[in-house]
Each structure stands twice: as structure tokens, then as C-alpha cells.
Amino acid sequence: MSTKSQIGSVAVVCDVGSAAAAAMQAFLRAEAIEDALWYAPREVDEVDRAVQAGTVGRVIFPRPADLLTPLWNHELALDDWWARGVQVDFVEPPEPAPVALLQTVAHHWSEWRRHHRRRQALAGVLLSAVALAAAFLLNWAAG
Amino acid sequence: MNRRRRSSPPASREPSDTVRALGLLLLIPFALWLSQTVLLWRARLPWRARLNARDLPRGLKRINRVVTGVVFAAVLLAYPLLRGLSPATYYARFFPLGARPRELALGAGAAIVYLSLLYLAWVLSDNVRFRVRHDAARLVRRLLAAPVAALVIALTEEALFRGILLAELLESWDPRVSVVVGIVVFASAHYVRSAKRYWTFPGHLVLATLFCLAFVFTRALWLPIGLHAGGVLVLLAVRPFVRYTGPAWLVGASIFSYAGAAGLTGLGLLIVNLWLRFGGPT
Numbered sequence: 319m320s321t322k323s324q325i326g327s328v329a330v331v332c333d334v335g336s337a338a339a340a341a342m343q344a345f346l347r348a349e350a351i352e353d354a355l356w357y358a359p360r361e362v363d364e365v366d367r368a369v370q371a372g373t374v375g376r377v378i379f380p381r382p383a384d385l386l387t388p389l390w391n392h393e394l395a396l397d398d399w400w401a402r403g404v405q406v407d408f409v410e411p412p413e414p415a416p417v418a419l420l421q422t423v424a425h426h427w428s429e430w431r432r433h434h435r436r437r438q439a440l441a442g443v444l445l446s447a448v449a450l451a452a453a454f455l456l457n458w459a460a461g
Numbered sequence: 462m463n464r465r466r467r468s469s470p471p472a473s474r475e476p477s478d479t480v481r482a483l484g485l486l487l488l489i490p491f492a493l494w495l496s497q498t499v500l501l502w503r504a505r506l507p508w509r510a511r512l513n514a515r516d517l518p519r520g521l522k523r524i525n526r527v528v529t530g531v532v533f534a535a536v537l538l539a540y541p542l543l544r545g546l547s548p549a550t551y552y553a554r555f556f557p558l559g560a561r562p563r564e565l566a567l568g569a570g571a572a573i574v575y576l577s578l579l580y581l582a583w584v585l586s587d588n589v590r591f592r593v594r595h596d597a598a599r600l601v602r603r604l605l606a607a608p609v610a611a612l613v614i615a616l617t618e619e620a621l622f623r624g625i626l627l628a629e630l631l632e633s634w635d636p637r638v639s640v641v642v643g644i645v646v647f648a649s650a651h652y653v654r655s656a657k658r659y660w661t662f663p664g665h666l667v668l669a670t671l672f673c674l675a676f677v678f679t680r681a682l683w684l685p686i687g688l689h690a691g692g693v694l695v696l697l698a699v700r701p702f703v704r705y706t707g708p709a710w711l712v713g714a715s716i717f718s719y720a721g722a723a724g725l726t727g728l729g730l731l732i733v734n735l736w737l738r739f740g741g742p743t
Contacts (some may be wrong), residue, residue, distance in 0.1 A: 323607060378540035392577075407640065415605060416470060435708065438587050438588055438706070438707050438708075439588075439711060441585075441586035441587070441588075441710050441721070442583060442586040442588040442707050442708075442711050442712060443583070443711065443722075443723075444586075445582035445583070445585055445586045446582050446583070446586075446711070446722075446723035446726075448577060448582065449579050449582035450575070450578070450579070450723065450726055450727050450730055451576045452578055453575040453578045453579075453727065453730070453731075454730045454733070455574075456574050457571045457574060457731070457734040457736060457738075458734060459572075460567070460570070461734065461737060461738035
């Protein structure tokens with residue numbers, strides 16, 4: 319799951335203090351990468367901007383799920399990354415077989431949708447209540 | 462708080478007027494079914510018991526729409542004539558002048574405020590998404606047609622269900638019974654044609670409650686038409702853009718955003734607004 323390009327720096331999307339950080343550092347040593355830029359997962363939109371600006375040419379994630387979550391959240395434009403020839407690596411890569419890869423994506427998509435649905439419904443209920451209260455007050459004031 | 466006066470009672474009425482009103486209403490689905498059957502026969506398609514003309518060729522579908530309009534107009538004109546009144550005389554009592562036409566703007570504004578704020582909340586919480594789904598020409602056509610369609614739909618349905626049916630029931634029956642019958646008939650009428658979804662029925666019941674109470678509170682059609690037209694206008698205007706991504710139990714679907722929990726609550730609050738504004742039945 320990578321295309322070869324060495325334009326720009328290497329970005330790492332991983333929390334420095336997380337359990338995955340040690341494995342990430344081992345991966346960087348094995349790849350002889352010494353000057354990677356570390357981004358926390360919540361800063362993935364900055365990675366996307368750096369990729370779009372051409373300053374990052376390789377991005378490393380701990381697991382495929384760490385890429386898929388921001389992808390479903392529209393925080394990165396993976397199509398643009400492919401078009402720019404950005405190299406994407408995982409410390410724990412998925413099984414190479416296409417079916418296993420598809421299962422990983424499908425499983426993650428379902429998990430993400432379940433989680434997103436809960437947040438979406440909760441936010442919808444709260445904001446609907448605010449909107450209805452505002453509409454009620456506006457109409458009351460107009461009367 | 463602003464209490465409205467009841468309009469003057471009709472010039473003449475007989476006990477059979479209720480039967481006439483209900484009979485004319487029942488005539489509508491029969492006439493539409495008859496026209497559908499003829500058009501299906503013309504298109505060499507099998508006849509069907511339900512009202513469902515979706516698979517008619519485009520030209521015949523247009524004829525079907527015209528026939529629908531003619532049937533509604535015929536009933537609206539026939540009822541006053543059957544009562545020995547000119548249509549102008551009959552309907553004029555539901556459109557009192559002076560400051561009363563302002564109720565039209567008030568109703569439309571109230572419906573637009575509720576729906577707009579709800580859609581804003583749903584966009585912010587990612588429960589609906591807006592994007593252009595049609596080519597520019599079709600989009601412009603739809604947007605230009607929306608205000609006209611909203612007004613025609615509101616005028617026709619309010620004149621029929623409030624101006625004829627509910628007004629007639631209120632003169633003959635107990636007001637509570639009249640309102641309940643008016644609500645059930647209006648909501649059920651939206652399912653005489655074969656519908657894609659039936660879970661929206663409670664939404665239609667509460668919507669009917671809003672329109673019926675607006676009529677009972679004011680004894681005029683300005684307010685119900687304003688509410689109806691304002692709501693339809695927003696729903697038709699957002700239709701070419703909106704995609705519902707949130708749960709249907711909360712935000713509804715298609716043009717039925719009032720059928721979800723938030724919409725139903727909004728309709729309930731709007732009824733309270735009207736109660737506070739018009740002080741209940743006069």
C-alpha cells in the first residue's frame with residue numbers, strides 16, 4: 319500500500335506518549351529515517367496540508383485504522399496523496415491479500431459508522447433542541 | 462396576546478351540508494382513480510386498485526397532473542354552488558380584511574424560522590448535507606417553481622380541508638370531534654396514493670393538528686395558508702440540495718423533515734406559539 323516517492327520530508331502520525339510510539343521509533347530506525355516530523359492523530363489535517371503543499375512526501379501511521387479514521391472524517395484527501403505519489407506506510411501493515419485488506423476496511427468502516435452515528439445523533443438532538451428553543455422564542459417575541 | 466374575532470356565520474346551511482362536504486371529498490380519490498385507469502389503459506398498462514401512476518409515460522403523467530388539478534378545482538367550486546352560494550361569497554368569509562392578512566406572513570415566517578433553524582442545526586451536527594444534485598437549468602426551474610407550488614398546494618389543501626371540511630364539521634358537530642375528524646382525514650388523505658413510506662403518518666397527524674388549530678383559533682384561512690405555504694416553500698427549496706445522513710427517527714427523510722422527533726417537537730412548539738399568540742379558540 320505505497321507508491322514510491324521521496325519528495326519532501328517524512329511525517330509520522332502517532333502520539334509521542336502512546337503505546338504505539340515505541341514500535342514507531344523501531345520502525346523509523348529500521349528504515350534509517352532520522353528526521354521524521356511527528357504529528358499527533360488530532361493534527362492529521364496539518365499533515366494533509368503539508369502533503370498538499372508538497373513539503374511531505376512520505377507518511378507513516380501505526381495501523382491502517384489510524385489512516386482510515388481521518389479518511390472517513392474528511393480530514394485528509396487520500397486521492398490527492400496518491401496523485402502526488404505520496405508514500406504511505408504502516409508499522410503494523412494489514413494482511414497483503416486483497417480480501418483481508420477489504421475486511422480490514424469494511425470492519426473499520428462499520429466501527430467508525432457506529433461511533434459516528436452515536437455522536438451524530440447526540441449532536442443532532444442537542445442542536446435541534448437549541449434550534450427549537452430559538453425558534454420558539456423568536457416566534458414568541460414576534461407575537 | 463391578540464384575540465381574533467370569529468368571522469360571521471355562513472349565510473345559509475342545511476343538515477345535509479356535512480354529508481355533501483364528506484361526499485365531495487370522497488369523490489376526489491374516485492375521480493383520480495378513474496382518470497388513472499383511463500390513462501393506464503391508454504399506455505397499455507394493467508389497471509390497479511391503488512392510486513399509483515408512477516410508471517405512466519411522461520406525457521400521460523402530465524395529463525394525470527392536470528386532471529388532478531381540475532378535480533380539486535371542481536370540488537372547491539362545486540361545494541359552495543351546492544350550498545346555493547357563489548364560490549366568491551363562500552370563501553370570502555375565510556379571508557377577512559383589515560389587519561388579518563398579516564396572519565399569512567406571520568404563519569409563513571413562523572414555519573420558515575422553525576425549519577431553517579432545524580436544518581441549520583442538522584447541518585452543524587452532520588445530520589444533513591447540502592450539495593447541488595441537479596444540473597443548473599433543472600435547479601433554477603425547481604427553485605423558481607418552489608414559491609408558486611408552495612402557494613398553490615397551501616391554497617388548495619387549506620381551502621379543501623379547512624375551508625370546506627373543518628368549517629362544515631365545526632358548524633355541525635362538537636368542536637373537539639370536528640378537529641379530530643379534520644386531523645385524521647387530512648393525514649389519511651396523504652396516503653390515498655401509494656406512498657413510499659408510512660412511518661411519516663404521525664408527522665402528518667401533528668401537522669394536521671397545527672393547521673386545524675390555526676383555523677379554529679382564527680376562523681380564517683390566512684394563518685393556516687401561511688403556515689402551510691411557508692413549510693412547503695422551505696421543503697421544496699432545500700429538496701434539490703439536501704441529503705439526509707442522520708437517523709430518520711430524528712431528522713425525518715426527503716420532504717418529511719417534520720416527521721422525525723425534532724420536527725414533531727417543532728410542530729408541538731409551534732402549536733404552543735399559536736396558542737399564546739391567538740389565545741386559543743375564540
